[in-house]
Amino acid sequence: SIMSADCTDYYSADKIFVTGFSCPKLENDASAIYCCGFNDIKYCCDDPNSFFPYEYSYMWWLSIGALVGLSIAAVVLLAFIITVCVLCYLFISTKPNNRLDNGLNLQASGKSSAL
Numbered sequence: 449s450i451m452s453a454d455c456t457d458y459y460s461a462d463k464i465f466v467t468g469f470s471c472p473k474l475e476n477d478a479s480a481i482y483c484c485g486f487n488d489i490k491y492c493c494d495d496p497n498s499f500f501p502y503e504y505s506y507m508w509w510l511s512i513g514a515l516v517g518l519s520i521a522a523v524v525l526l527a528f529i530i531t532v533c534v535l536c537y538l539f540i541s542t543k544p545n546n547r548l549d550n551g552l553n554l555q556a557s558g559k560s561s562a563l
Contacts, residue, residue: 453470453471453481453482453483453492454468454469454470454471454483455468455469455470455471455483455485455490455491455492456468456490458487458488458490459488460488460489461488461489461503461504461505466490469492471483471492472492473492476492477494479494480492480493480494481494482494482495482496482498482499483499484498484499485498485499485500485504486499486500486501486502486503486504487501487502487503487504488503488504488505489504
């Protein structure tokens with residue numbers, strides 16, 4: 449037996465009234481037996497968990513917010529990496545030549561001490 453799901457009437461994102469329909473539609477795949485989409489965009493599909501009780505525009509703004517957040521995180525990470533590279537370069541370029549200078553004169557003073 450063929451299962452069907454009813455997509456109820458709704459107003460599209462453009463505020464156009466769309467009458468309800470049953471799935472599967474004649475022009476769809478026969479396995480598209482579930483009503484999927486959002487409150488303002490509905491279609492038939494084969495996944496029973498693909499209907500979201502939100503407006504599509506809400507989900508769009510949610511994804512824009514996620515992209516903005518990821519972009520800010522990427523900029524902060526890039527700034528951190530550049531800062532570390534600059535500090536490493538400054539540390540290496542200002543390092544004295546290969547010998548360590550501890551401020552003490554290691555040359556003999558010319559006087560020898562007798563024990």
